[in-house]
Amino acid sequence: MSTRDELVQAAVRLARKSGYGALSVRGVAREAGVGATTLRHYFPTQAALHHALSTELVTSVLKDLAIEDDTEDPAVRLYDCLEQFLPEPSREISSRGHWFDLYRTALAPDAAPALKNVLRSAHGASTAAVRRWLMVLAGQGHVAEEDIDDHAAYVLAMINGLHLCAVIEPERFDLPRERRLLRWYVHQLLAR
Incomplete structure (x- = not known):
């Protein structure tokens, strides 16, 4: 199972590789190699995922x-x-x-x-x-x-x-x- 930090790193990779417009729950889950349900376990909303990604990037x-x-x-x-x-x-x-x-x-x-x-x-x-x-x-x-x-x-x-x-x-x-x-x-x- 992926950890929260691994999922955030997948979101960072996706943003750097494909731009910020590619950030979606499905896109990040695909980049991390997990299902959307796993991603939702750590980030119940897209806003929570975006907040974690932004904080990590900064x-x-x-x-x-x-x-x-x-x-x-x-x-x-x-x-x-x-x-x-x-x-x-x-x-x-x-x-x-x-x-x-x-x-x-x-x-x-x-x-x-x-x-x-x-x-x-x-x-x-x-x-x-x-x-x-x-x-x-x-x-x-x-x-x-x-x-x-x-x-x-x-x-x-x-x-x-x-x-x-x-x-x-x-x-x-x-x-x-x-x-x-x-x-x-x-x-x-x-x-x-």
Whole structure:
């Protein structure tokens, strides 16, 4: 019998191989080599499956890196963590498996409503990661603890905006400019 983690990994493989639009109970069960009943045992609803998939995708991509290393510049540490939301310079924006594909698929006019749940869950997991990084910096005296929720909301609004711009006009997406913007924001956040 498959475990919950094996089923989530099958969903991740399917999303990376065939895109987020391929995520269905039957598709994931087929990828895992189990019946839909087994999948439903662990994930009674498609929303539960999408939430587990989103959380796994986000946590497998967003690492804490050196956020806790107080010997390094806090702006560099936070920037390095946030930069994980941007594509790698060698990666096409349209490549499967990146944030932009999730945005493009979930926000398409013909998108299955359940894919918005994937995006919503991914946003929740992203928010948790950003809050965790800011909490570390707050514990080190670099950020006021009472400002963490606002800072997390601001930085994710900016990152979401960058993602939307890349989805709408991928040919005009300027990765070096986006990196400069993110670096500027981090310096503003930590300047007190």
